[in-house]
Amino acid sequence: MAMDKKENFNQFYEKFLNLAKNYGHYDSSQREVILRVLYHSNAHLSADEIACRARKYIRISLPTVYNTLNFLENLGLIHTLVLPPFKTKTYKLKLDYHDQLVCIKCGTAMPFCDKKLREKESEILQxxxxxxxxxxxxxxxxxxxxxxxxx
Ligand SMILES: [Zn+2]
Incomplete structure (x- = not known):
């Protein structure tokens, strides 16, 4: 499932539905809203933050948010990051691969992307x-x- 950041949410969601169908999962408005929230966020979000943003559009419980996030994580669509100091698990849609620098003092996560590192990884995989x-x-x-x- 190659996802290009340039595509819009509807294109992305269509691809997602095709993928989810293989796992016997069909359209759900709650899942769509969660994906929409994740799609439009550039930062990692905690489940609470995701629930809070989703509730602008739909009624949704925190357990449903967690279930959906677990499902997306199992599909390999979610990038998770556990942030210090409170070990909060945060989620970001995996639209592109990115590496992180994480500060253990303040919890700031800085994404970075290095072409040479990426090339080296391909070499290792080969x-x-x-x-x-x-x-x-x-x-x-x-x-x-x-x-x-x-x-
Ligand atoms: Zn810091």
Whole structure:
């Protein structure tokens, strides 16, 4: 399921329905709203934040949000990130691959994308004759503004 950021939500959702059908899942307005919320967010969101945004459009319970997120995660469509300091699990739609720098002091997550790193990964996959379905590199550390506070 190749997803291009340039496509609009309806195109994306159509692809999603085709994929979900293979798993015996059909259209649901709640799932559509959650996907819409995720699609339009550039940041990782917690389940609470997703529920809050979805409730602008539809009545939805937190367990339903979690169920839907688990379903999407199992399909490989969700990028999750556990953020310090409260170990909050956050979710982002996997429209493109991105790696992260995560600050262990303030929890800021900075996405980055490095072409050379990506090329090296392809090389590794080839060498091991391995097909990857998911990839993420997370570098944990201390961000610049937290480093300044330490001094
Ligand atoms: Zn920080």
């Amino acid at each position: 060498n091991y004759n391995f097909t990857a379905i998911n990839r993420t590199i997370i570098l944990y550390g201390v961000c610049f503004s937290c480093q300044k506070k330490q001094r």
